[in-house]
Amino acid sequence: MEVPGKKLHEDGPALDAAYCxxxxxxxxxxxxEAYCTVCKELLCSTCVNVHKKQKMLKSHTLLDRSCRPTTLKAKSDVQTYTELCDIHPEELIKYFCPSHQTLNCGHCLATDHRACPIDIIADISEAFKDGQEYRDMNQAIALLIKAIKDGAVDVESRMQLINEFSENEVLKIREYRVKVxxxxxxxxxxxxxxxxQTKMMDISLLDSLKTKFDNMKDCVEVIKTKLEAQERNTAQLFIEAKRxxxxxxxxxxxxxxxxKDISIHRYEFKKDLATEALLASCTGLGTVKAMATKDNTLYNKPSSEPDQEQLGLEPDVPVKVTGVQSEASVYPINMKFTTSKSISVISPSDKHDCWLTNVLLLSEDRILLTDNNTTVKFVDLQTNSLVSTVSLPGKPWGMCLLPLDRVAVSVPHNSFQFVNTRGKLSLSNSIKMKDDCRGIGYHNGKLIVSYYRGRVKIMDMNGNVTKRITNYKSGQHxxxxxxxxTVVNDGxxxxxxVSDRDMHTITKLDMDLNLLQIFQDPALRGPLGINAVGSxxxxCGQQSNNIICLDMSSGQVSQPLGKKEGILRPYHVCSNQQKNRLYVTCNIENFAKLNNTVKSYKAVGHFKSDV
Structure with missing residues (x-):
């Protein structure tokens, strides 16, 4: 039975097209009476009123009868929306704005996209699913997934290769170490x-001589006994004596x-110069050469020159004491320097103002100082601050670098003190010395030392003097x-x-203390500290208040720093070629501001190479 105003729902799509x-x-x-673009449904007048009153529905866009769609999808074909709007979390995303390429809800349309052509996602989604854009996206995803998988396999392969590289090179080092x-x-x-063998030969000789001595002793004892037996009979004594x-x-x-045969062999162990160079080298045993990786294999960077092994030559062994610059570096003879800055080196343990007699460059960012406060001081050039000190048994004067991160310090009337410079400063062994030792240098296991009263000596590391010089052959001093x-070594x-303060000279000697050359110039008075930079x-000109640059090959002299740059009574200087700087210590009685600092001068220009 049909009820007026109601009809059984026999043809869903046809009825939906005309009825609520x-x-x-x-x-x-x-x-x-209307069509809701959000709900995708035809609405009667009652449902329209509900849409307009309900808080969740009143923002929906309603189309009147003349604008409503002529065809509708079956209810089962209508897309289900589940994504909430990022801006309006209470609304579902149902629209797409082609102009702004944004996903929107009904609120977004009403507030930000009123003038924009809007696509209903349900209407365009089927075409998108079958379109080129979605196919391209799926293809890109597939390619990316493949690339990620290949990358993961490549990572595993390279991880294995890294382990192989490490194991191979560690094995080479250890095999070479075993060989060494x-x-x-x-x-x-x-x-x-x-x-x-020498010992046994000497022992054998002495044993044979001992036997001979025993036999001779027995013979002499027999003669003596015979003579003593005839002492009462002088005639018989005479006959026995003559017999x-x-x-x-x-x-x-x-x-x-x-x-004449009682002589044994004296022998002495002499250190091998190549081994000494190896101990002084920072590349002992070998180096790990930087290589590039390509296609999971190792290859050397291309070089236009054959290496030493290809030429059949022995590899170079750099002879380098920790901290010294390359011997090939040269100081430009006419280089100038900017105004200095001062680095304070005052320590809480100082008993009086500093009196800095020596400055020594350990590395690009570290220097050592000897201070009459009976200390050696370690300064960090990165922070320009004093970071470590070590106390000595007296007032230190000279310093020189030794192999294995050590420094030798001369302490006049006391000793040569050895100081460890790796990490925090610490004292090592010492050689007792009563004389007034001053300048000190090192070469091939020997110490070269100058003394206040005009002597220069070479000694071993135990303090035994092997050579000395005091006068010319003519008798002149x-x-x-x-x-x-200082010791200059060109390889x-x-x-x-040697600098002589009173004679105003710079003297060059060979390693046997033979006189080679004497330099003297009116611009240099009272020379003290010396720093060698190549040739x-x-x-330091203490009395001329300047720093002089002397080219030993040509004898050319220049003055990179003088009194107008703040050089007053300089004692020592060292160059830092990596930073293009000079560090100078100056000392004047009762001039604390000068004495308690190291002057740092920046070069105008750069150091260069003479190679």
Missing amino acids: QPCSQDGETLPA NKYFAERESSLLEIIE TKKQLESLQSAWEDID VFSKPLYL KTADII QLLI
Whole structure:
């Protein structure tokens, strides 16, 4: 039975096109008055009023009867929206704005997109799913997934390769270390064998001589006994004495021959210069060369020159003491410097103002100072601050670098003190010395030392003097007050450079203390500290108030720093070529502002190479 105003829902899509769809779900067939673009449904007048009053629905866009769609999808074909709007969380995303390429809800349309052409996602989604854009996106995703998988496989492969690289190179280093150890063990065994053979030869000789001595002693005792037995009978004593005289002379001659043979071999272990260079080198055993990786293999960076192994040459072993600059570096003879800045080196433990007698560059960012406060001070050039001190048994004067991060310091009338410079400063062993030692240098296991009263000596690391110089052959004095010295090593030869404050000279000696050359110039008065930079010398003129640059090969002299740059009574100077700086210490009685600081001068220009 049909009820007026109601009709059974026999043809869903046809009825939905003319009647209210929400009411049709209850079996009512009320005429549709409007169409909701959000709900995608035809609405009767009652449902329209509900839409306009409900808070959640009143923002929906309603189309009147003349604008409503002529065809509608079946209810089962209508898309279900589940994504909430980011801006309006209470609304679902149902629209797309092609102009702004944004996903929107009904609120977004009403507030930001009133003038924009709007696509209903449900209307365009089917075409998008079958379109080129979605196909391209799926293809890009597939390619990306493949690339990620390939990348993961490549990471695993490279991880394995890294382990192989490491294991191979570690194995090479350890095999080479075994080879080196074996070589030194064999050399040690050979040297010990030589000593043992020499020792046994001397022992064998002395044993044979001892037997001869015993036999001779027995013969002499027999002669003595015979003579003593005849002392009461003088005639018989005379006969016995004459009879044994020739035998006694023969024994005397035999003793003299034996006495000539009583000589043992004196031997001394001398360090190998190549081994000393190895100990002083920072590349001992070898280096790890930087390589580039490509296609999971190793290859060397291309070079236009063959390496030493390809030429059949022995690899270079750089002879380098920690902290010194390259011998190939040169100080430009006419270089100038800017105004200095001062680095304070006052320590809480100082008993009086500083009196800095020496400055030594350890590395690009570290210097050491000797201070009459009986300390050696360590300054960090990155922060320009004093970071460490170590106390000495007296007032230090000179310093020189040694292998294995050590420094030798001369302490006049006391000792040569060895200081460890790795990490925090600490004292090592020392050599007691009563004389007034001043300048100190090092070369191939020897110390070169100058003394206040005009002497220069070479000694071993135990303080045993091997060479000395005091005068010319003509009897003239070589030195009066040689307060500083340095060793210049070009890799082939080494020379000793000595400054003499009273004679105003710079003297060049070879390693046997033979006089090679004397430099003297009116611009340099009272020379003290010396810093060698390649073939050139930076020299402190204490009495001339300047720093002089002397080219030893040409004898050319220039003055990079003088009194107008604040140089007053300079004691020592060192160059930092990496930073293009000079560090100078100056000392004047009762001038605390000057004495308590190190002056740092910036070069105008750059150091260069003479190669």
